Amino acid sequence: MVWLRSQKPAYPRERDYGFTPTHEGDDFESMVQAFTTGYGVFGAKPLHDERNFAWATDLRASGSLTAVHSVFQSAFEVRTLDETPQHLAFYIPHSGSVRLTIGNRTVEGGAGRILMANNHQAGDRAAQGDQHCSDALLLDWKVVRRTLFSLLETPTLDSIDLEPVVDLATPSGRLIGNLAQTIVQGMRNGGPLLSSPLAVSTMSETLADLVIRFGHHRLSGHFEKKKVSAVAPWHVRRAIDYMHANIAEPFTMSMVADQVGISLRALQTGFKAFRGTSPGAYLRTIRLKAVHDQLRDPFNQQTLRDICTTWGFFHPGRFSAIYRSAFGESPRDTRLRAESSPR
Numbered sequence: 001m002v003w004l005r006s007q008k009p010a011y012p013r014e015r016d017y018g019f020t021p022t023h024e025g026d027d028f029e030s031m032v033q034a035f036t037t038g039y040g041v042f043g044a045k046p047l048h049d050e051r052n053f054a055w056a057t058d059l060r061a062s063g064s065l066t067a068v069h070s071v072f073q074s075a076f077e078v079r080t081l082d083e084t085p086q087h088l089a090f091y092i093p094h095s096g097s098v099r100l101t102i103g104n105r106t107v108e109g110g111a112g113r114i115l116m117a118n119n120h121q122a123g124d125r126a127a128q129g130d131q132h133c134s135d136a137l138l139l140d141w142k143v144v145r146r147t148l149f150s151l152l153e154t155p156t157l158d159s160i161d162l163e164p165v166v167d168l169a170t171p172s173g174r175l176i177g178n179l180a181q182t183i184v185q186g187m188r189n190g191g192p193l194l195s196s197p198l199a200v201s202t203m204s205e206t207l208a209d210l211v212i213r214f215g216h217h218r219l220s221g222h223f224e225k226k227k228v229s230a231v232a233p234w235h236v237r238r239a240i241d242y243m244h245a246n247i248a249e250p251f252t253m254s255m256v257a258d259q260v261g262i263s264l265r266a267l268q269t270g271f272k273a274f275r276g277t278s279p280g281a282y283l284r285t286i287r288l289k290a291v292h293d294q295l296r297d298p299f300n301q302q303t304l305r306d307i308c309t310t311w312g313f314f315h316p317g318r319f320s321a322i323y324r325s326a327f328g329e330s331p332r333d334t335r336l337r338a339e340s341s342p343r
Helices: 028-038 141-152 171-187 197-214 220-228 234-245 253-260 264-274 279-295 304-310 316-327 331-340
Strands: 023-025 043-046 055-062 065-072 076-079 087-102 105-109 113-118 125-140 165-167
Touching (some): 023 028, 028 055, 065 171, 113 171, 125 141, 125 171, 141 197, 141 316, 165 171, 171 197, 234 253, 234 264, 253 264, 279 304, 279 331, 304 316, 316 331
Antiparallel strands (some): 023 055, 043 076, 055 065, 065 125, 076 125, 087 105, 087 113, 087 125, 113 165
């Protein structure tokens, strides 16, 4: 990674603002260039004079997380482009505020509340206030999609309509906000979290899990129903046990129903009521998870074709599309990520 540094630092050194900048400058263009190089392309415009735009930032990235601690002399606005990496962003203002639009709604983060949003589903975001100081934590959206798939046991393709305001006065808001801030602090100034890829991976998944379980979004009701329905009907439990025990064997849903001792229609109705899906879709999901687990194993030397065939996926193109919709990446990307992870 190339770090860009202005010849004329706009701020004093660490003793005055609490961190050692990885990037700094005194004009708007240098700020845009630095963030583009350090993370990815985006649209941006100053809200005042771009020639008098002193700024300093500490930008750190590890695995699926990017933490940015910044000070800006003046306000500006950013917008996501098609090429911008997709992430779940947490905006944590310390002085000044952060404003963003979601559809026709405009919300503002400041004292006692932070904001979070999928950057590809949010509109304009603005850092407001003179001498603005804030943290931003960017979580790769693929982690959120994988977590959603694991919890819901079905791919989720469209927006989950995530509530952007995290109220730190509520127990769930504090839970999410405290973890986000802990991660930022652990990465700031080359912190200890950067030396542990395993910890970064674990905290990424934990943060995504907390947001999905305790944040407010379109699927929140699903988790409330799961809390109420603690015990599945006996025939659904038997069918699930049969599927897991014979996951690598060829069988039809009629065969499952016969093994359980009920009609195919009763099996379908039970799965729809308790799992929110069909028995066939449930079987495909657990087989898809099995493929994912094998691809994540760096010691597994089987070819992708062999793995897919083992779990009943015989059409590579169709399988890749289903896999990407569930995990947000291609099967090849999963394998490459596993091979490059520490063992």
